[in-house]
Amino acid sequence: MTPAELAPTFFLAVVVILAVCRVVSRLLQLVGQPPVVGEMIAGVVLGPSVLGALLPGVEEGLFPQELRPVLYIVGQIGLVAFMFHVGWDFRMDRLSGVARSAGLVSAVGVVVPVLLGVVLIYAVGERTGALAEDVPLVVSALFVGVALAITAFPMLARIISERGLAGTRHGALALGAGAADDAVAWVLLAGVFSLAAGSAGLVSLAVLGGLGLVVAMVAAVRLRGRTALLADRVAPESLLLTLVGALFLVAWYTDEIGLYAVFGAFCLGLVFPRSEQLDRSVETLKPVGTVFLPLFFTYSGLNTDFTLLGAGPVLLFTAGCVLVAILGKFGACWLAARVAGEPNAVALRVGALMNARGLMQLIALNLGLAAGIVTQAMFSALVVVAIVTTVMATPLLTFFDRLERPRESLPRATVDA
Numbered sequence: 001m002t003p004a005e006l007a008p009t010f011f012l013a014v015v016v017i018l019a020v021c022r023v024v025s026r027l028l029q030l031v032g033q034p035p036v037v038g039e040m041i042a043g044v045v046l047g048p049s050v051l052g053a054l055l056p057g058v059e060e061g062l063f064p065q066e067l068r069p070v071l072y073i074v075g076q077i078g079l080v081a082f083m084f085h086v087g088w089d090f091r092m093d094r095l096s097g098v099a100r101s102a103g104l105v106s107a108v109g110v111v112v113p114v115l116l117g118v119v120l121i122y123a124v125g126e127r128t129g130a131l132a133e134d135v136p137l138v139v140s141a142l143f144v145g146v147a148l149a150i151t152a153f154p155m156l157a158r159i160i161s162e163r164g165l166a167g168t169r170h171g172a173l174a175l176g177a178g179a180a181d182d183a184v185a186w187v188l189l190a191g192v193f194s195l196a197a198g199s200a201g202l203v204s205l206a207v208l209g210g211l212g213l214v215v216a217m218v219a220a221v222r223l224r225g226r227t228a229l230l231a232d233r234v235a236p237e238s239l240l241l242t243l244v245g246a247l248f249l250v251a252w253y254t255d256e257i258g259l260y261a262v263f264g265a266f267c268l269g270l271v272f273p274r275s276e277q278l279d280r281s282v283e284t285l286k287p288v289g290t291v292f293l294p295l296f297f298t299y300s301g302l303n304t305d306f307t308l309l310g311a312g313p314v315l316l317f318t319a320g321c322v323l324v325a326i327l328g329k330f331g332a333c334w335l336a337a338r339v340a341g342e343p344n345a346v347a348l349r350v351g352a353l354m355n356a357r358g359l360m361q362l363i364a365l366n367l368g369l370a371a372g373i374v375t376q377a378m379f380s381a382l383v384v385v386a387i388v389t390t391v392m393a394t395p396l397l398t399f400f401d402r403l404e405r406p407r408e409s410l411p412r413a414t415v416d417a
Contacts, residue, residue: 033391044300084282106181130375146188150357159394183263239281
């Protein structure tokens with residue numbers, strides 16, 4: 001297709017994606033699911049698993065192969081804008097008093113799922129037919145382990161915000177543990193890609209580049225006051241362009257060092273200065289994530305084919321991944337919180353929140369697919385893990401709330417909003 005032919009195809013695809021996402025999100029909101037969960041499931045509905053199975057000609061007409069890279073790139077813009085806003089909304093003061101518990105929960109929430117994932121692949125992986133034939137077993141095992149260790153931090157933050165949990169101890173603890181969890185997971189993922197490439201260069205670049213990012217973040221925090229004063233003298237249009245330029249620059253940098261654009265966008269939001277004019281610019285950028293993030297979910301959905309799970313071994317492998325994922329996150333993080341001295345009411349909710357994989361696991365799966373580490377069958381199996389564990393979070397929190405009334409009896413965070 002020529003660019004002139006691709007443009008109208010893109011516009012129609014965006015209209016369909018936004019409409020379907022809206023409908024599915026509204027339906028799932030009736031059962032208490034956040035909008036992002038609806039968008040994630042809508043992406044699967046538009047792929048070969050549902051639309052392709054029912055109306056293959058319609059799916060191919062709406063989303064031809066030439067269009068898919070465009071959906072990926074524009075979806076990345078939405079993803080970066082969304083993650084920047086998550087970082088901007090993140091309150092560091094809410095971590096006061098929970099740092100020790102968050103550190104232990106994060107460490108256990110990474111180590112246990114990685115170990116369980118590796119054991120699962122070594123035990124049954126080669127018999128499932130879901131592994132890439134030309135990829136060493138150790139690479140496949142480590143990739144699955146890291147994918148299971150990832151927490152859906154953006155979705156976790158959204159759930160905590162929508163349910164008003166930011167001031168609770170379990171909300172603050174989960175936010176801190178989730179942020180640290182994902183930072184470590186992205187470095188581990190870079191290590192897996194280094195191993196797959198037969199070079200330590202990628203993980204070294206990720207570690208050194210990450211240290212450079214930390215230095216830049218510290219400098220940005222120290223210059224916050226001056227930056228805010230300078231921003232107040234700039235016209236709103238110029239300020240918005242500067243913000244977009246800074247956001248894309250940090251996204252490029254973290255992509256190049258192997259920590260990926262989403263992590264850089266979150267970090268920029270975390271240290272971004274505050275002022276009335278800057279806040280208006282940030283709010284102006286927010287709709288970009290709302291509009292274009294569904295394109296990323298659709299791109300992931302187009303790579304998800306649940307018909308590949310019909311074979312007995314692959315279906316059993318999928319069930320094994322779901323079981324290991326829940327044990328490795330919900331179970332391990334609950335236990336870690338209890339060992340850290342947290343009440344059972346707090347520990348259960350932390351486990352439920354940390355168990356959600358959602359958006360971040362989809363990002364990792366797309367990277368693995370592009371690198372040739374992940375097969376379509378493994379991709380589909382792990383998408384099931386992302387959906388099941390993410391959908392579980394809100395009902396579990398509601399269930400725990402009903403078990404223990406009143407909710408006000410739950411311990412509050414050391415520093416409330």
